[in-house]
Amino acid sequence: MHNIIFDPIFYLAYNIAMFQSKLFTKTRKEAPKDEVSKNAQLLIRGGFIHKEVAGVYTMLPLGLNVIKKIENIIRQEMNAVNGIEMRTTVLQNKDIWEASNRWDDESVADIWFKVQLKNGGELGLSFTNEEAYANMLKQYINSYRDLPIYPYDFKNIFRNEIRSKSGIMRGREFYWKALYSFSRDEDEHNIFYEKMKTAYQNIFNAVGIGDTTYITLASGGSFSQYSHEFQSITDAGEDTIYLDESSGVAVNKEIYNDEVINQLGLDKGKLVEKRAIEVGNIFSLGTRFSEPFNLTYKDENGEEKLVIMGSYGIGLSRLMGTIVELSSDERGIIWPESVAPFKVHLLSFGKNEEARALYDSLTASGVEVLYDDREVNPGEKLADSDLIGIPYRVVVSEKSITAGGVEIKRRNSLDSDIVSIGEVLGRIK
């Protein structure tokens, strides 16, 4: 649970409570016609995101709240495995990328955005962080005593996708978390790698998509046979995987063949083809980047050794889109409580005095509330509430007061209850 909202620093990090009359975004009945994906349609209709150009979306106040919730879940898990948060730059030095042979467009499949400097030089907009970390850490890693370390950051990165699509699930600019592990040897690396598998499962469980997210074996590059992707089953996904539903093991189509099936001890007859979206991946890098940057340390015997690296990424905006793809109904989004923009949607039907008192007492108790204090008809407030998808809907109306208090309804349930004002806090904890 998010008792961290009481942390004074985190408290300032997002909109913990809000009057809907002051929320400048509006809901809409219809999605723009150029948005086909469910996630973009619902997120735009609800006022979570705004499209700037294809694959580039502004996070509006409601959307930012969701991103911050996801970010904090990830942060807790990363810190739990001794991750250390920092922030790498977006503008990237060409020389560094030439050192790893990833500056040429040919070598990275036209993924770069590059910008010109006034003096004629050239910079790249970061699309991943291996080079930045490996190069920087040369200054700080000398001894075996300096290892292992696990720096990570959240930031917007840029990928010059030839065709961006699927709403916020494949953007040209998107928000992600990347952690890199720097270990002394393969054993130390492998132990951490397994810890990260668990951490990632914890994250996907916590954001409410654990049931449909599977560890999937994918190609591993030159330093390990496999990498591990975390694939959520949805027809909106872009990947094809073969899933053994009994064991929960899946294989990406890109490496699917008889040899791999046998090697993994899977029964080909039990594998089911599924569409899925990659919400995270972990990857053993070996010395792919420590070598070009000569990232070494002196071991106990004074011997110089290359650092063993691993990378661990999650696209937060893609994850947000995936959650919407997996959790909605014909009326709108159904946010899992852990990532909902607010915990309570408080609706006043002409009872602003009573509703305001409840708003004050809830926020004083640290409950995140979106209070719909607008002068609009009940039907509109109810429709908006379903569209926005906040877990608890609390209605204060003449009818509810006559019946003994306020009406509480969960977004994912058809039933509602009347409870006294004093009981509200207890019911939503």
Next chain:
RNA sequence: CGGGGUGUAGCAUAGUGGUAGUGUGUUCGCUUUGGGAGCGAAUGGUCUGGGUUCGAUUCCCAGCACCCCGACCA
């Protein structure tokens, strides 16, 4: 990058070689308060450039943007 499609008001749409219509939104008035309620009024529009034509939003060409399929995708 290959193929296909679409550009009309904030949004969704109709239609036309000659005055561009509807829904929704927004504003105002009245009414209404448990499922985007009602009545009335107002507001607001043909992607950009070129061509054909007496006249182009419509036809032609180019550009740009967006969407879809494929390819690509640590």
